[in-house]
Each structure stands twice: as structure tokens, then as C-alpha cells.
Amino acid sequence: MLLLAGGAVQAQFRVEVSGIGMTQVPIAVAPFRGDDAAPQKIAAIVQADLERSGQFRSIDTAGPTLDETSRPDFSAWRQRTADALATGSVTRLADGRFDVRFRLWDTARGQDLGGQSYAVVAGDLRQAAHRIADFIYEKLTGDKGAFSTRIAYVTKAGQRYSLWVADADGESAQSALSSPEPIISPAWSPNGAQLAYVSFESRKPVIYAHDVASGKRRLLANFRGSNSAPAWAPDGRTLVVTLSRDGGSQLYTMDANGGEPRRLTQSVGIDTEPAFAPDGRSLYFVSDRGGSPQIYRMPPGGGNAERVTFSGTYNISPSLSPDGRWLAYVSRIGGAFKLHVMELATGTATAITDTTSDESPSFSPNSRLIIYATQVQGREALMTSTLDGRIKARLAGQGGDIREPDWAPFQKP
Amino acid sequence: MNRYLLTLALTAVLAGCGTSVKLDDVAVEDRSGKPVAGQAGAAGATGAGATAAGAAGGSAVTNTAIAPVTIGAADAAAPPPAGPRIVLFDYDSFTIKTEYQPVIEAQARYLKADPRRRASVEGHTDERGGREYNLALGQKRAEAVRRALGLLGVADAQVEAVSFGKEKPAVQGSDEAALARNRRAEIAYR
Numbered sequence: 001m002l003l004l005a006g007g008a009v010q011a012q013f014r015v016e017v018s019g020i021g022m023t024q025v026p027i028a029v030a031p032f033r034g035d036d037a038a039p040q041k042i043a044a045i046v047q048a049d050l051e052r053s054g055q056f057r058s059i060d061t062a063g064p065t066l067d068e069t070s071r072p073d074f075s076a077w078r079q080r081t082a083d084a085l086a087t088g089s090v091t092r093l094a095d096g097r098f099d100v101r102f103r104l105w106d107t108a109r110g111q112d113l114g115g116q117s118y119a120v121v122a123g124d125l126r127q128a129a130h131r132i133a134d135f136i137y138e139k140l141t142g143d144k145g146a147f148s149t150r151i152a153y154v155t156k157a158g159q160r161y162s163l164w165v166a167d168a169d170g171e172s173a174q175s176a177l178s179s180p181e182p183i184i185s186p187a188w189s190p191n192g193a194q195l196a197y198v199s200f201e202s203r204k205p206v207i208y209a210h211d212v213a214s215g216k217r218r219l220l221a222n223f224r225g226s227n228s229a230p231a232w233a234p235d236g237r238t239l240v241v242t243l244s245r246d247g248g249s250q251l252y253t254m255d256a257n258g259g260e261p262r263r264l265t266q267s268v269g270i271d272t273e274p275a276f277a278p279d280g281r282s283l284y285f286v287s288d289r290g291g292s293p294q295i296y297r298m299p300p301g302g303g304n305a306e307r308v309t310f311s312g313t314y315n316i317s318p319s320l321s322p323d324g325r326w327l328a329y330v331s332r333i334g335g336a337f338k339l340h341v342m343e344l345a346t347g348t349a350t351a352i353t354d355t356t357s358d359e360s361p362s363f364s365p366n367s368r369l370i371i372y373a374t375q376v377q378g379r380e381a382l383m384t385s386t387l388d389g390r391i392k393a394r395l396a397g398q399g400g401d402i403r404e405p406d407w408a409p410f411q412k413p
Numbered sequence: 414m415n416r417y418l419l420t421l422a423l424t425a426v427l428a429g430c431g432t433s434v435k436l437d438d439v440a441v442e443d444r445s446g447k448p449v450a451g452q453a454g455a456a457g458a459t460g461a462g463a464t465a466a467g468a469a470g471g472s473a474v475t476n477t478a479i480a481p482v483t484i485g486a487a488d489a490a491a492p493p494p495a496g497p498r499i500v501l502f503d504y505d506s507f508t509i510k511t512e513y514q515p516v517i518e519a520q521a522r523y524l525k526a527d528p529r530r531r532a533s534v535e536g537h538t539d540e541r542g543g544r545e546y547n548l549a550l551g552q553k554r555a556e557a558v559r560r561a562l563g564l565l566g567v568a569d570a571q572v573e574a575v576s577f578g579k580e581k582p583a584v585q586g587s588d589e590a591a592l593a594r595n596r597r598a599e600i601a602y603r
Contacts, residue, residue, distance in 0.1 A: 165479045174479035181484075182580035184544050198548075201484050203533065203601075204575040205548065215480030226552050226576045229545045242549065244574065247556065249549040270549040286546060293546055316543045330543060337542060359543055404544070 025140050028059040028082040032102070033067040033089040040125040042090050042100060042132070049133035049147040049169065052384060053368065054391030055140075068103040068115055077107040084113075084140055088132070090125070097121050100128045104136055113139050126172050146364040150408040151371060152176070152186040152195055153382060157400030163197060165212055168364070168407070170382060170395030176212050187230050188408045189256075195406075196220060196230035196239060207241055209256070220258060231274040231283075232256070233300065240264065240274040240283060240300075251285060253301070264302040275318045276300065284308065284318040284327070295329055309342075311349065317360060321367040322409070326387060328361035328370050339372050341387050352389025362407045371395075371405045496520075498600040499583075500558055501593065504539070507553040509561055517558065520600050521565035528568060534558045535599045536576040537583070539592035544578055551576030551598075558598045 029047040032038075043061075050056035059082040066072065067089040077085050088102030103115035116135060118128040127148060134145030147168055155162050161183045166173035177183060181200040188195060189209075196209045205226045210217035221227040225244030232239050236256060243252050243261060249270045252261035265271040265285075270293070273286040283300045286293050292313040298305040309315035314332035321328070327342040331349075336356035342349040357375040364371070369384045376383075376394060380401035385392045395402075498520060500513040509517065524530050536555030538547040555574035562572055582595040 175481040176479050177482045177484070179484040182577070184548075184578075184580065199484075200577065200580060203535075204573075205577075210482075212479050215482045217482065224573055226548060226574075228548050242545070244552050244556070244576075249552050270546070270553070272549045273543075273545045314542070316546045332542070 024055060024057040025083055026057045026059050026081050027084040027086065027136070027140070028061045028077060028080065028107075029086045030061045030063075030066045030088075032087075032100075033065050034091050037092070038090040038098060038125065039122045040129065042088065042102075042125065042129045043086075045126055045129035045169075046086065046102075046133045046136070049130060049145075050136065052169070052391070052393040053137060053145075053147075054386035055137065055368075068101045072105055072107065074105075074107050074110040077105075083108050084136070086132070086136055088115075093119065098125055098128075100125065100132070102132050102135075104139055123172075126167060130167060130169070143368065144366050144410070146366040146368070146407075146410070149365055149410060150192070151362075152188065152404075152406045152408065153373075153402055154183050154186065154404040155400050155402050156182075156380075163195070163210075165195075170402075176210060176215070177217075184404055185229055186404055186406045187232060188406055189232050190234055190236040190409055192408045192411050196232065198228045198230070218258070220256075221254065221261070223261070229272050229274060231276055233276055234278060234280040240276070242272040242274070251283075264298075265305075273317055275320055277320050278322050278324050284320065286316050286318065295327070309349075315340075319361045319363060319370075321363045321387075322365055323367040326363070326367065328363065328372075330358050330361065339370070339374075339385070341370070341389075350389070352385055352387070353383075353392075355383075360404055360406075362405055364407050365410045371407050373403045373405060500554075500598045500600075502554055502596045502598070504592075504596065505550075506596075507550075507557045509557055516600075517561045518565060521562050521567050524562065524567045524571050525565075528571065530571060531603055532562075532572050533601045533603065534562075534572060534574045535581075535601055536574065537581060537595055537597050537599070538579045539595045540579050540582060540587065541592070542579075544580070548576050548578035548580075551578045554596075554598045558600065 029043045032042045035041045035043055047058055051058055059080050066087040068087055070087055072085055085105040085107050086102055091099045093099050097119050099119050101117040104113040106113050120128045130148035133147040137145030149168050150165055151168055152165050159180060161179050162175050163177040163183050163186060164173040165176050179201050184198045186195050186197040194209050194211050196207060198205045199208055205228045207221040207227045207230050208217045209220045221241050223243050223245040227243055229242040230239050238253050238255055240251055240253050242249050249272050251264040251271045251274055253264055254261040267287060267289045269288040271285055271287045275284045280300060282297045284295055284297045287296050293316050294307055295309040295315050295318045296305040296307050312331050312333060315329055317330045319328045325344060327344055329340055330337050331340045337358050338351045339353045339358040339361055340349050340351050355374040359373040361370050361372040369386060371382060371384050374381060374383055380403045382395040382402050382405050383392055496519045497516050500509055500516055524532055534555040536551030538551045555576055559572045559574040563569060584591045584594050
């Protein structure tokens, strides 16, 4: 039932390209031999992954069927302006699994760039396609691909709230939690095994930590008042949370196994939305101590806070790129809430969307894409964008409103 | 025996690659008579890729299973006392307007009449802005009402201030009338 969306939906998202002058690798991903008979169209998934990354431009592949054993006509592909060609096959095995194979060619140099094969059950065909896209991405850009990683998000359908774990393209979603009350602020633990989140199931916001594989969850913070905004430290041993147990909303650090929180901030106003720098050496957060909500940073154990955003009167939801170079946040400009990206080395910030209700940015683990929530045609939707805002894609997913995305880290091999 | 040796050989190759391939997923039998990636090498390609394809044959690609958890509806709340229990706020404001002072006074009387009574002040915001920041703004509204009750003699232990941020609007809609009705604090009894 839950996998139905993943199985039935084929590349529903649309990739929008704006702006020119991008360096994109022209690649032809030929339909895999056997794609027609397989439950998933492998080549289409690979192609969509590559396009969504902003690093690739798709070349038409019309012509005779190719697979990983074919010796391509390099000059013909060069004429079609393809610098690279991926070919492959998907074959049903005697035990019902599928054998997926592919090969990547450098058509400009006439070189075999390697290939892989996977034997998978039908439900893992999309995951195999994402692995292929990762291989191609890494071979051709030198950066690690993040297509086979996972995201978490929340849907609201009628009066039902659900927390989902899905592939990075929003497909193959599996329900981790379903509740009649709101769920917000999911945050992956650094090892990708647990989600911390805020649930209102007991008529107030409390923080849970949830092992997604087993479904075991534990109350992490249920103190008097509101408990919210969980942020894992990079070592996974502690979290910083927002508690109102002493009056206003303030930041506290606590052990990941629970226990007594220690207060980190002492302001008279709001301190919330903590976000660790990937090296763990600073903690970003939102505070209205200066009269309007702005982003600050301080040592993770508390101490002097330094203001980071200066433009505008409403800057919230900080998120740091895993490579430590970028800060994504939401800024209110003339009544519109717009996703911004700041290069931390220079402090230069740019609005990267045309939408007006952007929320909850989160970086891909390779720091090349940002996933965020926004409103498209009156519905809540998830989008990905390159850091320069030029390539955006709306993610497919469950029906109803989709919100609160968090991109999981790379899984340790 | 031959198959066993092949498995051992594959083990060695995989161990050499340092990958996390699950060996029990290597279905040697399944591949007999199936297309072998190495043929491309025979067709004249450089060999490196063919080796990679062979070594990675049968790589385990599994979506880690997610165990679903379902929460049922909460028990119905006990019947609350009569009279209005909602305080509305201006945009970006946490000040209790004088028109709501009678609401606060009536609820304070009810709470003081029985020290065992417990109330939850639930702060809410309109839909504009981020969820977590709105949660903190709603908390400010709830705290304002809690303090006002305290000034009228309600014991601190009787009242908990919590926030729903923008998650539980009283009315749907984005017009100013709807936004105004959603910027509120509700006094709820358990």
C-alpha cells in the first residue's frame, strides 16, 4: 500500500531550468534493454536524477536499443553532442529478482568509464537506479552523488499527519509515523538511523527520537511548556533543543539518551532553531534579542553570540551545508518568505527562488542541492534547487500537503 | 566445489574493493546464461570497466525497511467551564488587549475556586512565517496569558503555557479576518 506511490508513479517531477551559462555535461541515457517489461523504467529514473542535479543536460537517445554489452558508435553520439553515454539492461532473474547492469562511456574520448550490476527485488529497482546515477555523477563531476540517500518529510492529508522516509527524489516513501496531531521539525541523526521530531500528540509539543528501522521511539524532551527544534550535534551524542520550561523559548543542550538539559542561552526574548556547523565548532540559531528575528552563531557550549544576518527584519531557519561553506535560511522580503543562500566566507547572500512561502531548507549531503518546502498553486510542495537557484525540481510524493523536509546524511558503508 | 571456490574468489575480490557487498546476495547460479557485462570488454573496450562490473555483480541494494507507527486519537477532553476562553492578539503582538481582561478574570476566578484545577494556555499564530519561529511566537502569547492569570492570584502550578505555533489554525483561509482569528491564546482544561 505504502509502496504503491513509488511503484506506480514514473518521474512525476518537472525540472525547471532558469538562467544560462551553466556548465552542464551533455549525457545520453539510453533506455535500458528490458525497461519496458520491468516495474520501473531505470533509464528514466537515472536521467531525472542527473537533470535534477543541475550538472547534466539530457541528449536525445532515439535509435536502436543498446545495453551494457553494446559497443557504441562514438562518432554518431558525438554528432548528437553527447559527451557521455549510459547504456544498460534490466533482466528478471529465475528467483524473481532483477539483474540491473549498466556501462558508462566517454563518447568524446571513446572510453569505457566502467559499469556495475545489481541484483535486487522489484521494490529496490529505484534504489538501484539511484546508485547508477551516483556512479555516473561521481565519474563525470568528481563529486560524490547523493541520489541514493534518503529524505524525511511530513504530509497533512485531511486531519492525518504522517512522517515519511523516502528516496531523495521523493519516491518510494515509507511511513514512519502517523498521527492525528501535527508533526514538525524532523531531524536526522548523524548516522541516519534516527529521526528526532516534534509531535503534538499529547496536546503540546514534545520531542521524540525515533529509530526508523524498528519503529522504536523514545521521549527525548517533555518538560513543562513547549519542547521543540531538535538539532543533533555532529557526533550524535547530544542535541540542542528549544525549551520554554523556564519561561521564554531558550536553547538547551541535552544528552541523546535523555536526562537533565543544560541551558545555553540567557536572553529575555526568543532563542530557537539551533543548527550545528558541520565541524561542531559553532551553533547557529535564531534570536529576536535585537528586536527582530535574526540568525546568530555562538560556541556550541554557549557564550558570546555573533550576529550573522543583517539585511531585513525577519531571517529564520538556518541550515549549514555539510561542506561548511554555505548557510541557507529564509528571509522575509516585502511580505514574501524567500529561501536565501549565504556564502559564509564572504557574507554574500542571494535569494534563489521565485516563490513566496519558502520554509525549512536542508542541504543534500554532498552540499550541491537544497531541499525546501514552499507553496505551488496553493498546495504545500517540496522543491530542490541548486545553490545558485538555476535548476529547480518539484518532488513527487504523497497526496495532500507536503512539508518539513530533512535530507539524511550519507550512510556509512 | 567449483561454485564454492568461485564464491571464495568473489569474497576476495569484494574484500579487496572494501565494499559492503553482502555475499549471501551473490546469486552465482542466476547469472548463468544471463548477459554478462564483461562482453563489452570483449567487444573492444578497455578492461577496467568490465572488471568493475563483474566485481560489483550482485551488490546489495536495499531500502532499509521502515517500521510504521500509528497514533490513535486522544481521549476527549473533560467539559470546560462556561464562558469565552479565547484571547485574540494583534499581528506580531503579545499584549493582551483590555477587551480580553474580562476573559482572563473569569478564568482566574474559576481556577482560584479550586486549586486542583489545571489549565493549559495554548498559544497560536497566523500562517505567515516559519513553523518553529511561530511556535516560539505562540509561546510568547501563551506566557502573556499565564502571567496575567498569575497576577490575578492563580497559582503557578495550575497553569502550563504551551504553543501550537501555526499548526492548529482556528479557521482556514489567508484573508486578514482569518489571520486575525488565528492569532490567539486558548485556555483549555484537562
